Amino acid sequence: MKNLLDKCLPLIYGVYLNSLSLISTKKASEKAFRVLLTPRKGKVGPSQETFLNAAKERRIQIGAITLQAYKWNGEKETILLLHGWESNSFRWHRLIGKLQEENYNIVAFDAPAHGYSSGKLFHVPLFAECTRAVIEIFKPKYIIGHSVGGMTALFSQYNYVESPVVKIVGIGAPSNLSAFMGQFQKKLHLSNKVMQGLDDHFADKYNFDTEEFSLERFAPHLPQQGLLIHDVLDSITPFQGSANIQRNWPNSQLVKTEGLGHSMHQDMVNDHILKFLKA
Template identity: 25%
Template sequence: MANAVLNNSTNGRINSTNGRAQRRHVPPWFRSGFRVMGAMAPAAAATFGHRLLFTPRRLRPRDEERAVLARGQRFSFDVDRERIVARAWGEGPTVLLAHGWGGHSGQMTSLVDALVAAHFRAVAIDFPGHGESEGRLSSLVHFARAMARASAIFKPFHGIVAHSLGAAAVTYAFAHGGLQTSRAVFFAPPSDFHTWWGHFRTQVGVSDAIWHKIQRKAEGWLDVPFESIQPTQLAPHMSTPLLILHDVHDREVPIEQGEDLARRWPGATLQRAEHLGHVRILHDATLIQRAVSYLTEGAM
């Protein structure tokens, strides 16, 4: 029950029927109950909070997304004994499509036809705990492992197009997972997770002491310190040419984060959009063509 409450609020900001970003809030009784648990049973609260933080909501693709998915070649592979589902369209240099937290490969299908028309092979993955793939818990590190496995299958990737947390996972995979590509395009990328973690703490009612326990538990589980996954720390060491597309009215990942990432990533280009928000930016025909043109320039 508590997991459902959170997934319909903090992590569930995308409405499953229309795909629009919506801000919701965890009810006060949940925060009060979590605070009581933290005071009376801190270890249990930390375990519960850890599961809440790393359990994504599974959204259903919209009808138009399902239609494009149905046209793709479905395949699967294993990562850490979990089955990962992916689809591929077209022939040519491979471009990986990476969705964000709580998303699915269908959200990236708006780019498929344009990529295929430009003679690329588009490959979209449902990351662990998302879409049709197996798993309940997930993280940026899980995303990166899945991309590394896909890279071994489709090597080399010519390009990667990633949305939101998927972009942060690509950055981490460039730095720590051996992922390589000629060019990358990020839609609405975060540069820093402290705001997200702070929102989670506020919404759920996580005290400093319990957050410290959650962080230690997560770092042991993932075998990485939290600071080592921050895009702000990784970006200055990147060499992959990058195009960032970010809406100035994005309420989920503010434009300031895209601007920050562009400043820190050597040679990155930032293009601002307006009135598209965090999700609809993936469906804008002008920006899709800009992304495909950027990848095409790298193929010449």
């Protein structure tokens, strides 16, 4: 029953939004915006509590949002970890173990509307604003981000001239917002009219449309060393996106895997990250 409901709900939302757009494109796009940016998962589960509670560091206020930060103390460089959509800082527990063995100082935080952090909506500009605030507190030299966290890692450093970050790792990161929007349209069967209204809404709210928000466009301006890891069979974020970013990022490298999926928790991935950090 739950699987059937999960399949039907997007279609029901789509019919509703398409119908509403015939009356008011503006109202339909505003509601689509909230549907698109409202996570349904990602809060801390019972099996994750012990690991995260032991590392709680502080609560950080960013406007109306309260972020939960975590810290695993070490004597080497500080690393900031950014999780992805409908996840939380627990997703890093395997990598954190390896980083602790190397004595790195590790920081993470739950994104808005995820984990122990407050908020209802989640999007990259907001995540990037939070990331910059956390960077200013903890001064990490390295950032590692998975999926949307990888996109945020790169975007947060775009035009951040005085950033202390010297290396960035993006794992299975989407390359542009328009591709993500295309997946959203396909899942909900939204009309082009709704999507155009949604694009206009983004432009009004953030001063860029979905075509302009592209890591391929931002990458040439990144002075940091970069490592991109992406699976060619990733069904969530296409591999070609990372290939395009790497081609435009002057000081970066791309590791291609096959059969590891989108989550990328495997030792092979973590070993590539450690090698890059030590180089």
